[in-house]
Amino acid sequence: MTELEEREYLIDLLFESARWKVDHDEVLNGLELEIRDRLRRLSGVNTIDEEGLCQSDLPDNLPAEEEALTSEDFKDLKAVKLNDHLASPDKAAKAVNAWKAKRVRCQENGHPVWHLRSECVKEPRDNRNGGPAWTWKWIGPQDKKKQEDAMWAEHERS
Incomplete structure (x- = not known):
């Protein structure tokens, strides 16, 4: 053909x-x-x-997907919760909010990206044309051990 x-x-x-x-x-x-x-x-x-x-x-012996369903067919399903395998919308929203609480949006190479709040600093911004007065700038991951050593050294000096 x-x-x-x-x-x-x-x-x-x-x-x-x-x-x-x-x-x-x-x-x-x-x-x-x-x-x-x-x-x-x-x-x-x-x-x-x-x-x-x-x-x-x-014919009388239709495949299951072609049979008309009646209310009798659903009596056994009343005890079974449908979509139990899916997370509840409230639980998913809480997880997203918890994730966002630790992160901020920064500009990196002209693209907005998410970074940990501890790796970013607020930077003043020229807002003469409107917009927020500051923006987040990513300064990179911080070496915690180096920070602690510097803090102890400053503490011991004073």
Whole structure:
């Protein structure tokens, strides 16, 4: 089948599926009904009734995904919480807020990035055209041992 023939076939299939009059209790949509009808006709089964309409008689042993669900099917599921594996929105929001509380946005090579607040300093900014009076500047990770030694040396001097 050439590409043009395949396109024409698919367009015909879609147009014919749109012509289906689907009952409210019908399990399948128009496209599925059209495909099933064409498969039945290929196997030699006549699917057109006296009024000229195609019929969608379905077998009794439908696959699970095609069966109509009733309220009886959900009685056992009432005790089971759906989406238990997902974190609650409140818990996720708290985690995000806790993460953001320790970090600030800095400009690095013209791009905004998140850094730990302890690695940044506030720097005054020219705000004649508006905007905040200061901005965060990243000074890099600090050597804690070096800071402690300097603090002890200053303490011992005084």
